[in-house]
Amino acid sequence: MNKVCVLGLGYIGLPTAAVLSAHDLEVIGVDLNPDVVKTINQGAIHIEEPGLSGWVQEAVSSGKLRATGSPVPADVFIIAVPTPITAECKADMSCVRAAAQSIISCLRPGNLVVLESTSPPGTCRDLLAPLFESAGFRIGTDLFLAYCPERVLPGKILTELVENDRVIGGMDESSTKKAIALYDRFVRGKLIATTATTAEVVKLMENTYRDVNIALANETALLCEELGVDYWEMARCANHHPRVHLHSPGPGVGGHCIAVDPWFLVEANPEGTSMIQEARRRNDDMPRKVAEKALAMTASIEKPVIAVLGLAYKADVDDLRESPALKVTEFLQQARVDLRLCDPFVKTDRYPVQSLESCLQGADMILLLTDHSEFKTVSPVQASEWMRNRKVFDTRRALPRGSWVQAGFEFTCLGVGL
Numbered sequence: 582m583n584k585v586c587v588l589g590l591g592y593i594g595l596p597t598a599a600v601l602s603a604h605d606l607e608v609i610g611v612d613l614n615p616d617v618v619k620t621i622n623q624g625a626i627h628i629e630e631p632g633l634s635g636w637v638q639e640a641v642s643s644g645k646l647r648a649t650g651s652p653v654p655a656d657v658f659i660i661a662v663p664t665p666i667t668a669e670c671k672a673d674m675s676c677v678r679a680a681a682q683s684i685i686s687c688l689r690p691g692n693l694v695v696l697e698s699t700s701p702p703g704t705c706r707d708l709l710a711p712l713f714e715s716a717g718f719r720i721g722t723d724l725f726l727a728y729c730p731e732r733v734l735p736g737k738i739l740t741e742l743v744e745n746d747r748v749i750g751g752m753d754e755s756s757t758k759k760a761i762a763l764y765d766r767f768v769r770g771k772l773i774a775t776t777a778t779t780a781e782v783v784k785l786m787e788n789t790y791r792d793v794n795i796a797l798a799n800e801t802a803l804l805c806e807e808l809g810v811d812y813w814e815m816a817r818c819a820n821h822h823p824r825v826h827l828h829s830p831g832p833g834v835g836g837h838c839i840a841v842d843p844w845f846l847v848e849a850n851p852e853g854t855s856m857i858q859e860a861r862r863r864n865d866d867m868p869r870k871v872a873e874k875a876l877a878m879t880a881s882i883e884k885p886v887i888a889v890l891g892l893a894y895k896a897d898v899d900d901l902r903e904s905p906a907l908k909v910t911e912f913l914q915q916a917r918v919d920l921r922l923c924d925p926f927v928k929t930d931r932y933p934v935q936s937l938e939s940c941l942q943g944a945d946m947i948l949l950l951t952d953h954s955e956f957k958t959v960s961p962v963q964a965s966e967w968m969r970n971r972k973v974f975d976t977r978r979a980l981p982r983g984s985w986v987q988a989g990f991e992f993t994c995l996g997v998g999l
């Protein structure tokens with residue numbers, strides 16, 4: 582096992598390719614996007630990820646990694662291409678299918694194929710195995726097939742690729758053993774063997790577990806507001822129970838994983854997944870609830886100006902995919918509110934972001950939607966000098982209530998009914 586072909590050089594494929602090449606493997610990275618191929622072959626990167634640039638530069642300059650537009654024969658093929666959902670909330674497997682088809686002419690007896698893309702249950706068994714078998718291969722005899730999901734945290738991908746435990750599910754025992762031998766080359770975490778379909782469900786269940794628990798937190802946070810209780814204080818106390826881990830409420834769920842992956846389980850059995858669907862609906866409804874509350878808080882002001890702090894789906898990243906903050910701003914724009922947007926991480930022309938100071942100048946209310954570290958240190962005294970009215974709606978419990986109240990602000994926090 583010396584040569585690995587990685588298909589898809591995005592957030593998952595590129596760091597994986599770089600780490601594999603640092604562990605004495607020859608790596609060929611394949612991507613359909615010619616700009617991606619060109620950038621990588623120049624030793625540069627096209628995505629934001631701390632530390633990745635150095636790894637790729639080293640891998641390319643040492644000749645261990647090169648990128649190309651189409652696959653070449655290798656010992657191992659790793660598929661890490663996108664698996665988005667369609668408008669009907671169904672898994673779009675076209676990239677996985679195309680990637681698998683593209684390697685067929687390169688496959689040789691004894692090769693291992695590993696799918697890393699988040700995929701619906703049964704993808705290896707019902708999509709990939711039949712595809713390779715129809716090309717004349719027998720899975721477990723002359724071709725080995727396994728699923729190994731990714732659970733890395735953007736921003737810490739290079740550390741987590743090596744440190745995290747990995748679940749590895751083969752179509753048969755020999756496939757599992759071969760895949761474990763591959764990951765054993767660079768993973769320091771545990772390698773947990775199971776079946777391919779179990780591993781597929783593991784990945785989906787991890788994110789569904791979080792989605793359902795966030796929905797529970799959101800529902801309970803709204804209940805706490807009615808009960809005159811602080812959800813965050815209640816959760817702090819409850820989480821001292823050794824087997825309880827209440828999640829944090831917020832303006833909704835974003836990113837391309839937690840808000841997407843539960844739909845892959847729903848698709849497998851729409852009638853048998855009502856709880857998962859209800860959680861999705863609850864979380865998807867939060868942006869509307871937050872926007873309505875923000876409108877109610879500014880109802881007495883003629884032509885209110887709302888300063889929106891944060892557009893990214895979570896703290897300290899630039900990722901806008903499925904961001905609930907964007908959905909909140911859409912609701913507010915529909916209500917014709919004058920919005921000012923501030924997000925130090927967002928650099929796209931699509932959203933006219935401003936500096937914190939120009940965002941707050943003359944504003945009536947701060948609506949905090951993303952808990953970027955920078956926002957936590959905003960001075961309430963300074964903000965009170967810049968703003969026309971002193972109101973704050975904190976949807977992440979990111980700001981210190983006491984100092985804002987002391988500076989004369991009417992302070993509202995999601996989930997706090999005091």
Ligand SMILES: NC(=O)c1ccc[n+]([C@@H]2O[C@H](COP(=O)([O-])OP(=O)(O)OC[C@H]3O[C@@H](n4cnc5c(N)ncnc54)[C@H](O)[C@@H]3O)[C@@H](O)[C@H]2O)c1
Pocket residue numbers: 588589590591592593594611612613614617661662663664676677679680683697698699700731732733734735837838
């Ligand atoms: N990004 C994450 O944090 C993360 C975490 C866990 C799982 N995943 C899963 O990993 C998979 C990949 O996600 P990503 O974030 O790396 O995607 P990405 O969009 O960053 O990159 C995917 C790359 O694949 C390329 N591609 C598409 N079709 C191809 C084909 N047929 N052959 C070769 N290249 C092709 C695209 O041009 C793109 O560069 C998805 O299933 C995703 O759900 C991602």
